[in-house]
Amino acid sequence: MGRYLLRRLLIAIPSLLGISVILFTVLALAPGDPFGELATNPAVPPEVREALRVKFGLDDPIAIRYFRWIAAMVHGDWGFSFASRIDVDTLILQRLPATLFVIGSAQLLALLIAIPVGVLAARKPYSIFDQISSTLAFVGFSLPTFFTGLLFILVFSVQLDWLPFVYRDVYETGWRWYWENFRQAIMPICVLGLFQAASMTRYVRSAVLDVIRLDYVTTARAKGLGERVVIVKHVVRNALIPVVTLVALQMPAIFGGAIVTEQIFRIPGIGSLLISAILANDTPVIMAVTFVFACLVVLFNLIADVLYGWLDPRITLG
Amino acid sequence: MDGSTLVSPSAEVIAPQRPARPFSPWLEAWRRFRRHRLALASTVVLLLMILAIALGPFVWKVAINDIDFAARMQTPSWSHPLGTDDLGQDLLARMLYGGRISLAVGLSAMFVAMTLGTVIGATAGMSRGWVGPALIWLTDLFLSLPALPLLQLVIYLFRDSLKAAFGLEGGVFVMIVVVIGGLRWMPVARLVRAQFLSLREKEFVEAARALGASKLRQVVRHILPNALGPVLVAATIDVAAAIIAESTLSFLGLGFPPDIPTWGRILYDAKDYLDIAPHWALFPGAAIFLTVLTINFIGDGLRDALDPRKVM
Numbered sequence: 001m002g003r004y005l006l007r008r009l010l011i012a013i014p015s016l017l018g019i020s021v022i023l024f025t026v027l028a029l030a031p032g033d034p035f036g037e038l039a040t041n042p043a044v045p046p047e048v049r050e051a052l053r054v055k056f057g058l059d060d061p062i063a064i065r066y067f068r069w070i071a072a073m074v075h076g077d078w079g080f081s082f083a084s085r086i087d088v089d090t091l092i093l094q095r096l097p098a099t100l101f102v103i104g105s106a107q108l109l110a111l112l113i114a115i116p117v118g119v120l121a122a123r124k125p126y127s128i129f130d131q132i133s134s135t136l137a138f139v140g141f142s143l144p145t146f147f148t149g150l151l152f153i154l155v156f157s158v159q160l161d162w163l164p165f166v167y168r169d170v171y172e173t174g175w176r177w178y179w180e181n182f183r184q185a186i187m188p189i190c191v192l193g194l195f196q197a198a199s200m201t202r203y204v205r206s207a208v209l210d211v212i213r214l215d216y217v218t219t220a221r222a223k224g225l226g227e228r229v230v231i232v233k234h235v236v237r238n239a240l241i242p243v244v245t246l247v248a249l250q251m252p253a254i255f256g257g258a259i260v261t262e263q264i265f266r267i268p269g270i271g272s273l274l275i276s277a278i279l280a281n282d283t284p285v286i287m288a289v290t291f292v293f294a295c296l297v298v299l300f301n302l303i304a305d306v307l308y309g310w311l312d313p314r315i316t317l318g
Numbered sequence: 319m320d321g322s323t324l325v326s327p328s329a330e331v332i333a334p335q336r337p338a339r340p341f342s343p344w345l346e347a348w349r350r351f352r353r354h355r356l357a358l359a360s361t362v363v364l365l366l367m368i369l370a371i372a373l374g375p376f377v378w379k380v381a382i383n384d385i386d387f388a389a390r391m392q393t394p395s396w397s398h399p400l401g402t403d404d405l406g407q408d409l410l411a412r413m414l415y416g417g418r419i420s421l422a423v424g425l426s427a428m429f430v431a432m433t434l435g436t437v438i439g440a441t442a443g444m445s446r447g448w449v450g451p452a453l454i455w456l457t458d459l460f461l462s463l464p465a466l467p468l469l470q471l472v473i474y475l476f477r478d479s480l481k482a483a484f485g486l487e488g489g490v491f492v493m494i495v496v497v498i499g500g501l502r503w504m505p506v507a508r509l510v511r512a513q514f515l516s517l518r519e520k521e522f523v524e525a526a527r528a529l530g531a532s533k534l535r536q537v538v539r540h541i542l543p544n545a546l547g548p549v550l551v552a553a554t555i556d557v558a559a560a561i562i563a564e565s566t567l568s569f570l571g572l573g574f575p576p577d578i579p580t581w582g583r584i585l586y587d588a589k590d591y592l593d594i595a596p597h598w599a600l601f602p603g604a605a606i607f608l609t610v611l612t613i614n615f616i617g618d619g620l621r622d623a624l625d626p627r628k629v630m
Contacts (some may be wrong), residue, residue: 064440142611146569147603293464
């Protein structure tokens with residue numbers, strides 16, 4: 001197990017390097033200039049601008065800049081945000097918890113919906129319940145998150161006035177603080193969670209269908225086990241193995257959805273940080289945030305593979 | 319198949335009882351597709367929407383940028399069937415125009431993704447040397463790229479230079495299509511490669527190889543047609559995904575410029591007026607939803623229709 005993990009980590013490194021090369025080249029080839037703002041500012045003389053460019057090495061060849069960046073990255077120096085005047089790693093660490101909280105809760109909500117519904121649908125395929133749930137699943141993943149977000153705001157904030165429609169700073173203390181934070185997170189979590197639940201329900205259904213007709217399930221029934229025990233202990237445990245992988249492989253899509261929801265609900269997470277950085281041409285922040293996204297995706301792929309081997313004894317790691 | 323195998327050379331072929339009905343794989347697929355009622359209904363709805371988008375501007379001759387401050391943010395009425403926006407521009411005209419762009423982006427991006435994916439997947443599936451693993455590594459690398467951030471980045475950074483090269487609409491269009499297609503070919507490549515790996519060892523391909531068919535002929539005449547079913551399904555669903563990708567970009571303010579009203583762009587403009595003019599956001603959102611939903615259902619119907627192993 002330990003050796004397998006080590007090997008997988010070593011395989012992940014060239015992928016991350018490849019991703020960073022692609023991202024860096026795109027950014028370096030782009031016509032945008034982080035000092036564009038300084039260029040139009042008459043208070044900054046051209047000599048100072050030139051000195052700054054030389055200091056940050058912006059006129060060196062791409063390859064040299066790449067190696068300088070990667071070396072700094074390894075040393076933990078993620079650069080300095082030109083727009084926010086703060087170190088990039090501090091900025092990202094400030095924003096990351098909000099994003100991870102929303103994504104994590106949304107995933108949890110999706111699993112809580114998808115597993116029961118998928119299992120029930122697969123127990124009686126083509127029944128009324130199955131047809132309704134599969135139609136709803138189609139509707140669910142055809143509704144883009146930006147539209148559901150607006151619909152939720154329209155219904156729950158504008159019409160019913162139950163929930164606040166954008167994030168704001170919470171000044172209450174004690175339990176009120178948790179409650180207010182939770183209240184403003186409800187809508188983004190539901191938007192993301194329902195979208196994920198829709199596609200996950202279909203995965204769970206087909207995974208359960210693959211298992212439920214196997215002989216060992218018939219044996220379990222023939223032994224006289226109750227239906228509940230057969231489903232929970234025999235069927236679901238095995239059916240969920242491929243689902244684990246799919247959940248991890250869905251992560252890039254979830255990050256995409258998170259960027260959209262963060263923008264709609266003005267969540268101070270790394271998705272909205274990325275958009276504001278792009279609009280401000282803040283190269284170090286753009287580079288760092290996209291790279292963090294890529295790292296998270298590679299990390300979750302790794303977790304999926306390791307979990308898969310751990311859950312399924314038929315797969316030997318070596 | 320079983321019925322046509324002769325017991326002995328002299329055995330007489332028994333004529334089928336029914337008059338032989340014209341048979342082709344496409345006809346059979348259509349017969350199976352019709353059984354999926356939701357897919358059939360979706361086809362009708364989608365065709366109606368395409369017809370409306372294609373012919374609508376000839377019937378509804380209001381200009382998309384006719385500013386009328388007297389009629390700002392009006393709810394639907396006879397003179398403006400879908401209402402107006404904050405500049406008093408007619409939403410029906412803008413939606414019809416935007417629909418053309420959204421659908422065109424979806425189809426073109428799908429073609430880019432399919433072409434790239436099929437070529438890369440086929441090359442990886444046919445090669446027996448180091449090319450295959452290298453291409454698969456590249457595919458996996460692209461799969462772990464964060465697609466949406468990268469899309470935003472590329473479009474934002476290169477928008478101005480492309481605008482200069484292809485003109486305002488053309489530049490953004492080309493770029494959005496290429497970038498969306500360029501970040502969506504990976505699943506197709508893996509699908510095609512998997513199909514090729516199993517098909518290239520089948521007897522009929524071996525027979526073609528034994529007869530001296532070149533590699534290109536093996537691929538184009540024998541392997542590719544047999545791998546087409548899943549690719550076609552993926553292509554259908556990809557149109558929906560590309561439409562969502564374009565709308566998402568426009569919704570984030572990073573897609574088409576404000577004077578080109580795609581559905582996502584109209585939503586972006588409408589989102590700050592949800593409390594006073596909800597219709598402004600609801601119509602484009604519903605249009606995106608309906609298009610994507612119908613395309614997904616059609617994809618599901620095609621999956622049933624084109625899978626020869628599935629008994630229907």
